[in-house]
Amino acid sequence: MHHILKGMRFAIQKRMKNTLGRAGALETAHGVIETPAFVAVGTKATVKALTSEQIKEIGVPVVFGNTYHLYLEPGETVIKKAGGLGKFMGWSGPTMTDSGGFQVFSLGAAYGKTERSKIATHLQHTNKLENVGMLSEGVLAKIDEGGVTFKSYKDGSTHRFTPERSIEIQHAIGADIIFAFDECTSPEAPLQYQREAMERTHRWAERSLREHRRLFSNSHELENKDTQTLFGIVQGGRFEKLRKESARVIGKMELVQPDGSRCGFDGFGIGGSFEKEDIDTVLDWVNSILPEEKPRHLLGIGEPLDLFGAVENGCDLFDCVAPTRRARNGSLYTSRGLIAIENARYKNDFTPIETSCGCYTCKHFTRAYLSHLFRSKEILSNTLASIHNLYFIIHLVRRIQETILEGNFARFKEDFLSGYQG
């Protein structure tokens, strides 16, 4: 039985002048994503504190689950039996899964570090390989050529991910867009290690692609498997030479199919670690090389101010835990910058978080109420704050998309930046 692989349709509708930015539309089996778009992170098949009904109302275009976490619990077979990630969580829109590559970093090199951000602000570069922490005691992830051996952060049990296993799990989970298994390195990793890791990530990318195709050709279940698409991930840290090399290798990586046709990745993830100031530069290097007709997902970024630069430098999709995590920690977005809702000054502030905001929270509740919910640790605080923050960031990116189409992105950016204190 031979299926024609539909592949993913991505249409660029408008390109910005003098930058790499563009607006487009990405078609999935569960709906069209207008890009640029912000992807809501739903690691464990839940956008924390929100129901699928709520995320739909907020306007979330895609939900981003995590292979490692879903594999640990409830296990991919449960999700497969449920009918896939979307059905499992009662979400009818598009879904994506991360490959588990980020956990190589957060459970490996970053494990136990007070500073475990992938965004470095005060980097102390080193040339010592041991700083990567790949083999040290207590670390929960160990990397070798074949894959990564993990210890569960939950019960300490040992598990192993290979590119093939990650893809197999992602097929079972069944998201519309899945990612190749990669290694996200520490921002502190030296050039030599970054090169090693990048080259390994390239070999893993090819194995991921091969396994993805193999599972398709072996599959007797039609379902919607032939609509699942795979993104390859560009790495290379903060090094120009590596980033460009990675973009070239991943961008043109292809397999020859048994029928003679060639297939590469359906889109690209841009991963890894950055110094805050370098993000735009790195994106410019990478996106000038990646095939422009395919979508690019900037992994794990970002904050409002990061998004403008990322869009101008050619990215189409973004996911970030910031809005939901910040929300749960009482840090709320406003057009003038973040506010810490628990601060004493909001105890008697009976205005909404943002008067002009159209979200459910702002339409019904005051800062004083939110402040009270957080201070008294009421569970509703998480939900109301998450609704607001997600709405804020999703609509910010939606405005970006609209203004690109309308041709006044530059104006919108200027207006936003003039008000927002980062």
Next chain:
RNA sequence: GCGCAGGUGGCAGAGUGGUCAAUUGCAUCAGACUGUAAAUCUGACGCCCUUCGGGCUACGCAGGUUCAAAUCCUGCCCUGCGCA
């Protein structure tokens, strides 16, 4: 009235002669958070001086012992429990 237990920083509650301006939790006041080990984490928290550091006042009240007391002694005040 008698017996027993006890009075410590906003609260709870450690400490029971020096290393105590005093453990810890809560509360309070700030800060952090970027492919979620995160409803988490960090810091400050008697007063004064510029940070290091230094000075001052403190463990119910008043005296005392001692080189040295939140810690020992005496008296007083107060609280809880039990007995009359």
